[in-house]
Amino acid sequence: MKPIKIGLLGLGTVGTGVVRLVEGHQDDLSNQVGSPISISQILVKDRSKSRNIPIDASKLTEDPWEIVRNPDIDVIVEVMGGIELTKDYILEALERGKHIVTANKDLMALHGREILEKARDKGCDVLYEASVAGGIPxxxxxxxxxxxxxxxxxxxxxxxxxxxxxxxxxxxxxxxxxxxxxxxxxxxxxxxxxxxxxxxxxxxxxxxxxxxxxxxxxxxxxxxxxxxxxxxxxxxxxxxxxxxxxxxxxxxxxxxxxxxxxxxxxxxxxxxxxxxxxxxxxxxxxxxxxxxxxxxxxxGAGELPTATSVVADLVAVVKNMKLGVNGRQSQLSYNVTKLKTDEQIASKFFLLLHVEDRAGVLAQIAQVFSDCEVSIESVMQPSTPNQSSTEIIIITHQASKAAMNNVLKAFESSSAVRKVKSVYRVEG
Amino acid sequence: MKPIKIGLLGLGTVGTGVVRLVEGHQDDLSNQVGSPISISQILVKDRSKSRNIPIDASKLTEDPWEIVRNPDIDVIVEVMGGIELTKDYILEALERGKHIVTANKDLMALHGREILEKARDKGCDVLYEASVAGGIPxxxxxxxxxxxxxxxxxxxxxxxxxxxxxxxxxxxxxxxxxxxxxxxxxxxxxxxxxxxxxxxxxxxxxxxxxxxxxxxxxxxxxxxxxxxxxxxxxxxxxxxxxxxxxxxxxxxxxxxxxxxxxxxxxxxxxxxxxxxxxxxxxxxxxxxxxxxxxxxxxxGAGELPTATSVVADLVAVVKNMKLGVNGRQSQLSYNVTKLKTDEQIASKFFLLLHVEDRAGVLAQIAQVFSDCEVSIESVMQPSTPNQSSTEIIIITHQASKAAMNNVLKAFESSSAVRKVKSVYRVEG
Known part of the structure; x- marks a missing residue:
């Protein structure tokens, strides 16, 4: 059977893992997709550099366009990183009908929509499992x-x-x-x-x-x-x-x-x-x-865990190629994006305060919370001997971020609170 | 657009969840698959029974064959359980070109291969995400x-x-x-x-x-x-x-x-x-x-978690229908099954022994392990006052199951061990 030809952009940690997996698991892979998978060309920064794995030197190139424009290549696996230049390569590859597997979170976070739309228009797959949480699908x-x-x-x-x-x-x-x-x-x-x-x-x-x-x-x-x-x-x-x-x-x-x-x-x-x-x-x-x-x-990272996700995507692309359904499974968002305001974002909060060491301080602080309509779940006052300033830890019930900001603002002019040392969101 | 018609076999806990999800998430579902999904017929044991959810009574039937043989139905969702009879319904539905989504672990564990082969021959999907670990994909x-x-x-x-x-x-x-x-x-x-x-x-x-x-x-x-x-x-x-x-x-x-x-x-x-x-x-x-x-x-179970997996499978089936690629994604096993012998299965073991309360017992026990070539990682002898028999806990290093069986056999005729109270495999 005609092998599926891959152009690999990048031979760093993840790229090396992809070569290892594709070569090491060739039997398992071709059993699943019905034809051999062959890495035909690899983009490297320096062809003369020595490598951890045996690589046929004739496959290496320092020119990304040579791979992107190579008519024999079916799928581009992008593990080189980078944003603007890399986007150009990927858009050009899509223009030429090549499918994309990428591990590039930066690219997908910033230009995902544009790339996925181009892929849909060209009937190509763009899969990016490895871009988040390495080996976790x-x-x-x-x-x-x-x-x-x-x-x-x-x-x-x-x-x-x-x-x-x-x-x-x-x-x-x-x-x-x-x-x-x-x-x-x-x-x-x-x-x-x-x-x-x-x-x-x-x-x-x-x-x-x-x-x-x-x-x-x-x-x-x-x-x-x-x-x-x-x-x-x-x-x-x-x-x-x-x-x-x-x-x-x-x-x-x-x-x-x-x-x-x-x-x-x-x-x-x-x-x-x-x-x-x-x-x-x-x-x-x-x-x-x-x-x-x-x-x-x-x-979440590492040569082989990340490569596992890249090559699993490659298997999916090749299966789609066999079925002739590339570019039709990806999902563009269909809901309108509406962000919550600070009034609508709610959580519990943890506060560590440095306060004056005198009677009535806790009452004064509690009053601030009450005025801002934030209710307190627990208060802890760790003992700090020999200090004039003391610490108070407060955990609130669910409160809006806006209300908590009001509390913090009120503390700025409070005679009881010397310093808000830390504020954390609380979960679980 | 023409709705995709579902025949639901079973309206127990999971079946009720499927109805709730398909009806409650209709917009999201049709956004994803490109047409409405409609539950056209439902198999129940007793049509007259009152239900937790509003159901059009005309959809209910007590005759499974009516659904399986209904030419309007595209997909059978099987959440009725059972093995032999249920297998008959599913094979008949496949024979008639219907796709199957099932939550039936018993059926898939016992007859999975036969059902998947039939599905492949008929160009139908059989998906069974819900059969293991309910809501976990x-x-x-x-x-x-x-x-x-x-x-x-x-x-x-x-x-x-x-x-x-x-x-x-x-x-x-x-x-x-x-x-x-x-x-x-x-x-x-x-x-x-x-x-x-x-x-x-x-x-x-x-x-x-x-x-x-x-x-x-x-x-x-x-x-x-x-x-x-x-x-x-x-x-x-x-x-x-x-x-x-x-x-x-x-x-x-x-x-x-x-x-x-x-x-x-x-x-x-x-x-x-x-x-x-x-x-x-x-x-x-x-x-x-x-x-x-x-x-x-x-x-792992429950009405809605399990229904989530059932309906996710349904979405996959309908997407495949739209692409015309049903029955081509399922994976039959291609490796020959070779089982390890007890000599080849290895783990650590935990043993709780009741032993004689006299000098030399531990040495005698240790000798048994040594004779059987099982090495000991740790021994604990909890104090048991006022008792003539005492307890010993042993955790071994990695040992074969066969070697551990030899140890247990040797204890049967040992004067030191009164009783082997428990034996556990140890992991982690």
Whole structure:
């Protein structure tokens, strides 16, 4: 049988994994799709560089256009990363009738709609399972597994770097800066960790998940983002005492036709299944009106886990080719995007306050909450001997973000509160 | 647009959920598939019975053949249960070119191959996501999500009744018989609970999961089954002291081309993600060569969770109808089934022994293990004052089942061991 020919853009970590899987599992793959799959051409930055895997040098090229315009190639597997240039290659490949498998979250978060529309017009597939949560097949789960349900909430630990850092801080009591340095040494964090630790990477993934889950176009600018660089050991220790873990959660919610999406460090009740997702693992918790609570757990990154998703997409594309139905299964959003206002976004909150050490302070603080119509679930006053300022921890009942902002504003001019040390959303 | 017509066999818990979802989510569904979905005829046992949901009485029939032979019906949704008669209806429906969505694990575990072959010959779809782990889309995950990988292990908590019982026994210290009675009152256990508590229900589900995961036909008689009726409070308490939970696990393993499948109460290390799956929840843990560890968690049963999977399958069938590709996506196994012998099945083991209270007993026992080439990881001798017989707990290193059977046989004639109180497989 005529082999299906693949053009591979990128031979970094994931690209190498794709070559390994396609070659190592050739029998299993051709049993499933009915013909051999052959990687015909590979884009690399430097043809002369030595590689971890045996590669026929004649397949390597440094010119992406050579692959994109190669008439023999049926499917482009894009694992090179990048946004604007990469988009050009992909649009050109689609123009020429090639199908796309990509692991590129940045590209899909920013230009997903344009690419999917082009694919539909050209009768091509664009699949991107590997773009979110590496080895966890969460994208096909949202598209197919829950096609019958109305998803109301998606919570994701979708960035392994920050989850590794927070896990270490929680389990070993090490300070943020020290764990970050260690993560960089181990290769779990980039030299410039900003995109991970400030939540941008997670925000891009939440853009993709919420677009699929709510069947509405969510843009990156719709996502409220806060990273973990301000999370202190003190916050984590208080969280643990109260039965919470601090996790960087992507949270997407829908009520009727209103949605909200955020990425923020969150206190998660230890009994919630997502609280025990540790280290570099990822997990996506999905709540549907009918299905209730579900969670999907696995490796979020890494050569072979990510390659598993890429090659599973490749199998799906090739099956569609055999059936002649490419470009007809992808799902464009059909709901209008309406964002919740701060009045409509509600959660519990955790506050750590530095307050004056004198009688009547707690009453004064409670009055502020009451004036702003935020009701308090619990108050804890840890003992701090030999200090004139003392700490108060407050956990609220469900309150709107707007009401909580009013509380914080009132504290600015309150004689009782010296400083609001931290504010967290609370889940679970 | 012409509506797609559904014949629903069964209007019990799941059938009612299917009606609710199809009617409640009609807009979402037709947005996805491009035409309305209409439930045209419903098989019930008693037409005159009153229902929880408004149903047009003219749609009800007590004659299954009327639905199966109705030329207007495109898809049969089978949620009536039963095996031999139900198989006849389904084969007849396939013969007439109707597609099938079923939640029937018993049918698929026993006659899956025959039904799928018939479907392939007739160009029809047979989808059965709801047959295992209710709302968790584990079947499409195994078929599609991990199509690129070689799955080496599947561990499942796939029976909610037994997981509820074991969770209660662990968390509240209640005896097996008392929890079972309570579960029956709450409707979590059947009046005759045999199929659940003796592991048969789980075994049928593991037959389906291992067939898909290993791409080889696994039959029910290949599954070694042991239920939970002999699990004592004592076992659970010792497990907890050593850092384990007792769970009824389905365990399917593959090494090269050899497989083994079992259902048995297992001691699971509390740090393993499946150890904290509690109550009626289900979870399936999947290990793949490339993807590593993954886990899928959710409701295993219930009206709406199960209906979610049924209707998601329905959406897939209707999409295939629109594309004209029914009957071409299902996957028949292509690997030859080779079972591991007891010499090839290996795990750690937990043993609780009643032994003589005299010097030299431990040495004598250790000698038995050594003679049988089973090495010991740890020994615990809980103090039991005022008793002539005393207890010893042993956890072994990895050992073959055959070697462990030799140990147990040697204990029968040992003067040191009064009784082997319990033996568990250990995981995690």
């Amino acid at each position: 969460i994208i096909r789960t949202l598209i197919e597994g829950f096609s019958s349900d109305r998803i109301t909430k998606i919570m994701g630990i979708v960035n392994g770097t920050t989850n590794y850092i927070l896990t270490k801080m929680s389990q070993e009591g090490v300070a943020y800066a020290d764990v970050l340095k260690e993560a960089q040494t181990l290769g779990y964090a980039e030299a410039d960790p900003t995109s991970d630790v400030e939540g941008l990477d997670a925000a891009r993934k939440m853009t993709i998940l919420s677009t699929l889950g709510f069947r509405t176009d969510v843009a990156l600018e719709h996502v409220k983002v806060k990273g973990i660089s301000a999370v202190s050991q003190e916050d984590i220790q208080y969280a643990k005492r109260l039965g919470y873990e601090v996790k960087l959660l992507g949270i997407a919610e829908r009520q009727d036709d209103l949605i909200s999406v955020s990425v923020e460090p969150t206190m998660v009740k230890t009994s919630h299944p997502i609280a025990s997702v540790n280290g570099v693992f990822n997990a996506v918790y999905v709540h549907g009106e009918a299905v209730g609570e579900t969670m999907f757990y696995g490796a | 584990i079947i499409r995950t195994l078929i599609e999500g991990f199509s690129s990988d070689r799955i080496t292990k599947i561990m499942g908590i796939v029976n909610g009744t037994t997981n509820y019982i074991l969770t209660k026994m662990s968390q509240e210290g209640v005896a097996y018989a008392d929890v079972l009675k309570e579960a029956q009152t709450l409707g979590y256990a059947e009046a005759d609970p045999t199929s659940d508590v003796e592991g048969l229900d789980a075994a049928r589900k593991m037959t389906i999961l291992s067939t898909l995961g290993f791409r080889t036909d696994v039959a029910l008689e290949h599954v070694k089954v042991k239920g939970i009726s002999a699990v004592s409070q004592e076992d659970i308490q010792y497990a907890k002291r050593l850092g384990y939970e007792v769970k009824l696990l389905g365990i399917a393993e593959r090494q090269d081309d050899l497989i083994s499948v079992s259902v048995e109460p297992t001691m699971v290390k509390t740090s393993h993600p499946i150890a904290s799956v509690n109550g009626v929840f289900n979870a399936v843990y999947v290990h793949g060569e490339a993807v590593g560890e993954t886990m899928f968690y959710g409701a």
